[in-house]
Amino acid sequence: MVPHLTTALNGPILELERRFLNAAPEIERWLRGQWQEHTPPFYGSVDLRNAGFKLAPVDMNLFPGGFNNLNADFMPLCVQAAMTAIEKICPSAKSLLLIPENHTRNVFYLQNVAHLVNILRLTGLDVRLGSLLPEITEPTPVALPNGQSLLLEPLVRTRYRLGLKDFDPCAVLLNNDLSAGIPEILQNLNEQFVLPPLHAGWAVRRKSNHFAAYDEVADEFAKLVGIDPWQINPYFSVCSHVNFHERQGEECLAANVDAVLTLIREKYNEYGITETPYVVVKADAGTYGMGVMTAKSAEEVIGLNRKQRNKMSVIKEGLNVTQVIIQEGVHTFERVVKNDVAEVAEPVVYMIDRFVVGGFYRVHGGRGIDENLNAPGMHFEPLAFETSCCLPDCGQNPDAPPNRFYAYGVVARLAQLAASLELERTAPADE
Structure with missing residues (x-):
């Protein structure tokens, strides 16, 4: 299922998109085979x-928090x-406990x-919300701008199960990335599915593990497509x-920034690319665009001033940064x-x-085209369907919207496949 979208595009016609278009049957067949061998995460979002x-x-989120930014046509x-995801896990599921982030004042979230x-709920599940906030000691309604409300309820833990008062769900779905750690109340739920698994949270997960898995997926896919x-x-690369x-x-x-920049320059020379190479240095765990800086030379990461050090030192939940990933910066020519x-x-x-x-x-x-967009001042533009067609259109240019978005969908699914490998390889031995 790949959406056909309408948002205005100003970008170059890509040879890459032509390759994807020509190889679409092989790509879909290959991905179908991969999903027979690996279980995808329940959900995910990919920054391209x-x-x-x-x-x-450039990033893979296993606890996506922007479903409100999707166009209603996607429902x-x-x-x-x-439905497919739930049937795979628990075909007879009737109820589900959703545990959100503790952002009770963040209206967008x-x-x-x-x-x-x-x-x-439209899949046929009875869905209720359980809060990790200690101050939620009784059912608490939270008003939304559209006049609706959410009901947050205190969690009730038994020996191996988690639920609410008079509510024993089949499964627990986390929309909380566990940046602050794995609460004891979520541990050892041996009689319920917890989705995504606890080791998908930022208390354990590392971006470098994801991109190591993506290396393998990209290499195999590149051979397929040529x-x-x-x-x-x-x-x-990574610095601990x-x-x-x-x-x-x-x-x-500085050494790793220089090494990655050297690799990028070699590729730019090979392809005759005139843009200035840069890297993005970011916390190896965490999200929300915190703990991120760009650099075009090794000198830029030496002797940071106090403001820069403060920005890079702390991520969500006030956690200190002790390990960073140095990632090739990819310019964005989308407008x-x-x-x-x-x-x-x-x-x-x-x-x-x-x-x-x-x-x-x-x-x-x-x-600019070489800067992090996940920063204050950003906004979101939904991508909307033009028609009910969800496939590439071989009769149009590779850069036509359905084909551009097909390319997006292919690369996003490669990242989702890498996430499945990542979770398999980082799962605790007792799972």
Whole structure:
């Protein structure tokens, strides 16, 4: 299921898209075979960057929090995909406990929760919300801007199960990325499915593990399609034992930045690319665009000022950054045109199970093509269907919207496949 979308596109015609279009039957057959061997995460979202000469994932979120940004036209796809995911786990499931983030004042996030609840209820599930917040000691309604409300309820733990008062669900779905750690109340739920698994949370998960798995997926896929794997895969390396406040690990950081930049320059020379190479340094665990900086030389990561060190030192939940991933920066040549103004954008593709169910553009009018767009001032533009067709159109140019978005969907599914490998390989021995 790959959406056919309408958002205005200003980008180069890609040889990469032509390859995807020509190889579509082989691609779909190969992916179908992969999903017979590996279980996809329950859901996920992928941040993509399209540089014209390269289309690559730069982040993979296993607890997506933007279902409210999807166009309403995506609801049937979401419901169908969720049905598939639930039938695979528990065919007779009647009830599900959804545990959200502790963002009770973040209206945008709560709208995401409401959309997710609607999707799951349309699959035939009784869905209720359990809160990890200690102050939620009784059912607590939370108002939404559209006049609706969500009901947060206190969790009730028995020996091996988790539920609410008079509510014993078949499964527990987390929309909480566990950045602050794995609460004891979620551990050892031996009689229930917990989705995604606890080791998918940022208390355990590392971006470098994901991109190591993606390396393998990209290499195999590139052989299938006949492309250079670099065209869909950013270089990366890792620095451990970093302490930005104490200036520890600067030498490791500078050496790795220089090494990755050297690899990028070689590829740029090979392909005659005139853009300036850069890297993105970011916390190896965490999200929300925190703990992120860009660099075009090793010198830029040495001797950071206090403001820069403070920015890089702490991520969500106030956790200190001790390990970073140095990732090849991928320029974005995508623009969303609105009111005759073209703003820099990057696509975010949403998946449930193995299906692409929609997406949107993250847009930032104050950022450049080589900057992080996940920052204050960003906004989202939903990607809308033009027709009910969900497949590439071989009769149009490779750069036509259905084919551009088919390419997005292919690369996003490669990232989802890498996430399945990542979770398999990082699962605790007792699972």
